[in-house]
Amino acid sequence: MTDASGKEIQAKQKTEVGTPAEQTSPGAVFVPAVDIFESEKEITLLADLPGVKSKDLKIDLRDDVLTISGDITPLEGADEKDIIIEYEIGKYFRQFTLSEVINQNKIDARLEDGVLRLVLPKSDKAVPKKITVKAA
């Protein structure tokens, strides 16, 4: 437990992704809330993804860009009618640029109770890129 004991959670509306032009399929896309922390050996990311099943979650690390996207299947039945709608249902999407070199083979992702825990181990030795300068 952190220092939050006794504190009440504030109700917050979800934030929509700022660039809707990048999405090809219709529907709202939201930015999940995350915690990111770093120890000497690894970077850990926790993301709130309520309603996302593990088969609908995509995690991609390419050129230092970490992409998390989660599709959801609405739970509402076909003949249910809305009475009060306070939160919207939609996909989740968020990208991060990583400054550390990550050991891609040892990435560990777990999704439990709608929370993703992604452990990104830092690479033992960052392989330096060889740059050759050609003489004109």
Added chain:
Amino acid sequence: MFIQRPFYFPEMTLRGAFTELDRMRQGLDRFMDGYGGRNFRLPTAGVFPLINLTDDKDGYFIRAELPGIKADELNISATGKTLSISGERKIPSEGKDVRYHRREREAGSFSRIISLPGDVNSDKVEANLKNGILTVRIPKAEKAKPKQITVK
């Protein structure tokens, strides 16, 4: 004698200014409605957790997004036409030697009471927590269910 009032514009009274603002806001709301299908700006009670209440002919469904909360950390009780949901979201400490880059997820206690619009059978309430989404199904009372009327 005719008194000239040079600064009198009917549109510029306080009331007029607010009506004008209201009209602009409504116009904006209408524009936003067309944007996502459902209402863009949702009315909320401002109390965590935010809920969606739906119904079909047999019962009401209350859904709330509660990621990271275990079933035994939730307290749900039904009394008459009201349902109360309370609990605490705990985010365990990750140790002393970690440095945080971002901390957006919130921990804390919550408590909310929801009044249902019709009579319900509060003995048969079912609650289900899956993938961080709570679904509470409350069956409608027999007298509140719609009756099919055949026209002879």
